[in-house]
Amino acid sequence: MLNFIGQILPYLAGGIFIAGMGWRLWTWLRTPVPFKMTLSPAPVGTAQRFIKIGQELLIFKTLRQSDRRLWLWAWMMHLCLAAIIGGHITGIYFLGQQFTALGLSINESVKLSTILGSLSGILIFASLVALLYRRTSNAEVKRLSDPADYFDILLLLAVVISGLHMRLTSLEVDLPAIRTYLGSLMTFKPVSTPQNWIFISHYFLVNILLAYLPFSKMLHMTGFFVNKAMMTATPPVYPSSLNASNISAFRKGGVSE
Amino acid sequence: MKPPMHVAKETDLAAIGFAVSPLQEQQQKTVGKLNELVNAMRSLSVIMETCTKCGICANQCHSYLGTDDFNNIPAARADLVRRIYKRYLTLRGKYLGSYVGAEEFDDQTLTKWLTYFYQCNECRRCARFCPFGIDTAEVTIAARHILSELGIMPKFMQGITANMIKSGNNMGIPKPAIIDCAEFMEEEIKEETGLDIKIPIDKPNSDVLYIPSSADFFTNIDTMIGAAKLFYKLGLNWTISSSILEAANFGLLFNLKVMSEHNDRMKEAALSLGAKLVIQGECGHGWRAAKMYSEGVNGPIPFEIIHILDFCALNLDNLQLRKLPLRVTLHDPCNYARAGEICEQPRQILRACVDEFVEMTPNRDENFCCGGGSGILMDEMMEIRMKLGKMKADQVKALGKIDYLAMPCSICKAQIPNVLSHYGIDIANMGGVMDLVGKAIVLNE
Numbered sequence: 001m002l003n004f005i006g007q008i009l010p011y012l013a014g015g016i017f018i019a020g021m022g023w024r025l026w027t028w029l030r031t032p033v034p035f036k037m038t039l040s041p042a043p044v045g046t047a048q049r050f051i052k053i054g055q056e057l058l059i060f061k062t063l064r065q066s067d068r069r070l071w072l073w074a075w076m077m078h079l080c081l082a083a084i085i086g087g088h089i090t091g092i093y094f095l096g097q098q099f100t101a102l103g104l105s106i107n108e109s110v111k112l113s114t115i116l117g118s119l120s121g122i123l124i125f126a127s128l129v130a131l132l133y134r135r136t137s138n139a140e141v142k143r144l145s146d147p148a149d150y151f152d153i154l155l156l157l158a159v160v161i162s163g164l165h166m167r168l169t170s171l172e173v174d175l176p177a178i179r180t181y182l183g184s185l186m187t188f189k190p191v192s193t194p195q196n197w198i199f200i201s202h203y204f205l206v207n208i209l210l211a212y213l214p215f216s217k218m219l220h221m222t223g224f225f226v227n228k229a230m231m232t233a234t235p236p237v238y239p240s241s242l243n244a245s246n247i248s249a250f251r252k253g254g255v256s257e
Numbered sequence: 258m259k260p261p262m263h264v265a266k267e268t269d270l271a272a273i274g275f276a277v278s279p280l281q282e283q284q285q286k287t288v289g290k291l292n293e294l295v296n297a298m299r300s301l302s303v304i305m306e307t308c309t310k311c312g313i314c315a316n317q318c319h320s321y322l323g324t325d326d327f328n329n330i331p332a333a334r335a336d337l338v339r340r341i342y343k344r345y346l347t348l349r350g351k352y353l354g355s356y357v358g359a360e361e362f363d364d365q366t367l368t369k370w371l372t373y374f375y376q377c378n379e380c381r382r383c384a385r386f387c388p389f390g391i392d393t394a395e396v397t398i399a400a401r402h403i404l405s406e407l408g409i410m411p412k413f414m415q416g417i418t419a420n421m422i423k424s425g426n427n428m429g430i431p432k433p434a435i436i437d438c439a440e441f442m443e444e445e446i447k448e449e450t451g452l453d454i455k456i457p458i459d460k461p462n463s464d465v466l467y468i469p470s471s472a473d474f475f476t477n478i479d480t481m482i483g484a485a486k487l488f489y490k491l492g493l494n495w496t497i498s499s500s501i502l503e504a505a506n507f508g509l510l511f512n513l514k515v516m517s518e519h520n521d522r523m524k525e526a527a528l529s530l531g532a533k534l535v536i537q538g539e540c541g542h543g544w545r546a547a548k549m550y551s552e553g554v555n556g557p558i559p560f561e562i563i564h565i566l567d568f569c570a571l572n573l574d575n576l577q578l579r580k581l582p583l584r585v586t587l588h589d590p591c592n593y594a595r596a597g598e599i600c601e602q603p604r605q606i607l608r609a610c611v612d613e614f615v616e617m618t619p620n621r622d623e624n625f626c627c628g629g630g631s632g633i634l635m636d637e638m639m640e641i642r643m644k645l646g647k648m649k650a651d652q653v654k655a656l657g658k659i660d661y662l663a664m665p666c667s668i669c670k671a672q673i674p675n676v677l678s679h680y681g682i683d684i685a686n687m688g689g690v691m692d693l694v695g696k697a698i699v700l701n702e
Contacts, residue, residue, distance in 0.1 A: 024306070027302065028299055028302055028303055029299075031295075031296060031297070031298065031299040031302050032297060032298075032299065033298075033299045033300070033553075034297065034298065034553040034554060035549055035550045035553045035554070036549050036552070036553070037300050037392065037395075038549070038596070038598075039381060039384055039385060039390065039392070039595055039596070039622075040593075040594060040595050040596055040597060040598045040599075040600065040622060041598065041600060041621075041622060042598060056388070056390075060388060062385070062386055062387070062388060063313065063388045065386075066313055066316070066317060066386050067313055067316075070311065070313065074311070074388075138312060140312050140315045140327070140330060141310065141311070141312035143327060143333075144310040144312055144330065144332050144333060144336070145310050146310070146355070146356065146357060146358035147355070147356045147357075148353075148356055148357045148358065149309075149310050151356075215349050217306075217307075217308065217309050217310070219306055219307065220307045220308075220309050220389055223303050223306055223307030223389055224307070224388075224389050224390075226299070226303050227300070227303045227304075227307060227389055227390045227391065228389075228390055230299065230300060230303075231384070231390045231392070235548065235549065235598055236548060236549065236551070236552035236553075238551075238552070238558050238560065238561050238562045239557075239558055239559050239560055239561060240551075240552045240556055240557060240558045241556070241557045242552050242553070242556040242557060242558075243556055243557060244553070244554055244555055244556045244557075245553055245554060247297045248293070249290075249293050249294055249297045249298075249402070249513060249514075250297070250513045250514065250516075250517050250554050251514060251517050251554065252514050252518070
């Protein structure tokens with residue numbers, strides 16, 4: 001079992017994640033855009049377009065405009081998620097010493113890394129609980145929700161709780177050993193899986209999340225970009241030399257896709 | 258469950274080249290057509306997968322706010338299609354069923370579609386406020402298209418399409434009546450200004466083809482008169498065409514093939530008259546269909562297409578306008594402000610034409626729909642239409658005394674007066690923006 005979780009599942013989950021996301025993106029991008037979907041007012045020029053999408057991506061601008069409370073929790077959740085992903089990559093790779101680059105001592109850097117990680121973990125936990133509460137307490141959202149919508153939050157919560165468990169209890173995790181192990185996975189030179197059950201439980205849940213993600217609504221992160229790209233496209237200018245699409249849904253006698 | 262509108266009968270459908278699918282084929286055909294559209298429209302395929310059910314759209318949709326019906330929440334409305342999509346077109350829906358929100362196709366499915374997709378005004382306000390920009394109007398367009406392909410459509414849509422085929426306009430005005438009406442308007446102008454201003458019909462070798470809404474030859478003649486005066490002042494060689502005396506394109510509102518045929522008609526008329534410029538009259542969705550859809554479905558387009566308000570705003574410096582002593586507000590037609598890049602132009606024109614211009618709140622791309630959008634003008638749906646117009650009524654009420662409500666779209670012009678009288682709001686005059694241009698323009702120096 002440990003062997004499966006440590007040596008086989010990561011490749012399986014990683015493979016499903018990459019293939020699943022790739023397949024999703026490919027099915028969208030191969031689908032034609034027969035009509036411009038621009039939502040007026042259209043941004044003028046590439047710079048404005050990037051700013052418009054960037055504001056949505058970084059500060060959730062329209063959400064902030066329409067519902068401050070949801071915005072706070074949703075934004076904090078995503079911000080912490082980004083911090084946690086970044087923190088995992090740098091923290092594990094540099095063993096917490098990444099902030100020495102900013103002039104801190106090794107001790108200080110490890111301490112700061114721990115504080116930031118714990119803080120992000122606690123805040124994302126709080127935001128997920130708040131979002132779960134909103135889903136059950138807002139009558140409209142509750143009725144809109146399918147079981148899978150709850151499962152997604154609960155899965156994230158499970159990942160976060162198991163992660164916080166490592167952080168906040170006295171159970172020390174051997175970070176160098178984990179680094180060696182993860183490195184070995186990536187270079188396909190297997191070493192034995194660290195025998196720490198707290199780590200294993202967290203790690204297992206992350207793998208499940210990765211494999212599940214392309215088939216869940218957490219896919220909205222890719223949908224966001226594909227949709228926003230369409231919504232900010234430059235509107236048609238006439239005269240236009242573009243040839244008509246010949247899709248049967250839009251023209252009598254058109255070609256069936 | 259009974260749909261809230263009169264549904265077209267088999268003989269009606271035959272008149273416009275549609276047929277009813279037998280009951281036992283409905284499920285298979287629905288799924289087949291849905292699959293076809295998901296593979297033909299990237300927007301739809303993304304929308305089917307991207308909603309997180311955050312519920313933000315609920316409080317941004319005038320349809321839900323006015324009717325308080327759960328299925329009018331944009332996310333819930335889109336789910337009517339999404340549930341079928343998941344069940345029949347995704348593996349997880351097939352095997353996990355209601356856990357992921359999949360639902361079996363049953364004898365109520367299409368009735369629900371007919372009922373609720375005809376309570377969506379395709380106004381795109383949900384797209385404006387959705388964190389991912391999910392545009393429920395795309396799902397509505399797709400669902401109505403599928404319904405019509407199965408021979409299910411409101412009698413209203415069928416009737417308008419039959420008129421379009423027969424006469425080249427939605428009102429069913431035959432050419433002799435068009436000529437009569439143009440002469441009547443010419444006389445009106447002559448009486449008012451003393452000038453011989455022509456409204457040319459099918460005049461060959463015209464530089465400009467003007468495509469008004471047919472209602473401008475019927476109930477909203479001041480809009481047409483305003484346009485005629487503008488063209489006269491600018492010295493244009495222009496004409497209207499009896500083969501397409503209709504800016505509205507109801508195909509966009511129930512069947513995409515009919516939509517492309519309408520745009521073909523525009524293209525043929527412009528080419529046969531030799532027009533280098535097509536000016537579209539005051540019609541919201543018709544402008545969206547012409548501007549946003551022609552390129553992709555009817556291209557190549559060898560002439561320019563511009564909206565009358567854009568054209569007028571560009572030429573403001575060449576016009577002499579006297580300010581009318583009126584307090585005026587503007588209702589932004591959804592398809593201008595959210596789908597057609599017409600937003601500041603009517604404001605520029607109104608500021609030049611009247612003493613006092615006031616904004617309603619919210620406005621521009623955040624404006625609420627009048628509740629008639631996407632062709633929901635059926636008499637039998639009046640009760641629902643009034644609920645759909647509730648947010649608009651509240652907006653207008655908040656402004657206090659208004660002398661003129663400018664609503665440069667024929668559907669808005671048909672809906673808003675009903676809404677305001679229903680909610681007891683008294684406004685002296687309402688109409689297009691070109692109506693005011695016609696009254697403010699100085700023709701004899």
